[in-house]
Amino acid sequence: MIETNQITKEIIDSAIKVHKKIGPGLLESVYETILMQELRDRQLKVVSQKYISFEYEGHIFKNAFKIDMLVEEAIIVEIKSLEKTLPVHSKQVLTYLKLMNLPVGLLLNFGAVLMKDGIIRVAN
Template structure:
């Protein structure tokens, strides 16, 4: 998939944060540490970026994305015991609402860091390359 190189870098940064801090902190602590690691890797990002959600072309509200990386990848952070289907569905819904091809859902709250790549199957860039 395209964007794999960027998502690999982001996941590597998150792994470094988790191996250094472990689990048990609030999400904002991991968010601040991830800023440091992504800057070290030269990744361009916006933190807590407010994005508009449209329904049928009408602005129906906004949602803050934890990170918007390289102007194409949404990163949502969690600090919970275990990711569940609801977290994954929420991330997928955001991808579709923002019309982004790929996102990452990263959980720092478990003993081992969890991550999921989420694809917006309705976006042409998220389709497998031939």
């Protein structure tokens, strides 16, 4: 398996490439589809719109929530296309990480004027 920092670098590089070519203003689903292809072109395993089940105090909650992308079974990618993200968006990614017991997620806001300003790395 590829190391976490290398995976996040590939995701960020791909997001910047997509944003430079297409720009802000499209629906999240468009960015998700194109980013997924970019990542697959880089030989990364990507699953999109993945339903997640989790356990809480002995109870299993099947298909409790859906993440935008899971890359290499290790990194959650949440995609937004907003003028500005809110603190709740980062908290959402952190909660996903905790429930899935994963170390790192990326919140990518393709609505930002510059993609570098739309990247938030969230650590569990």
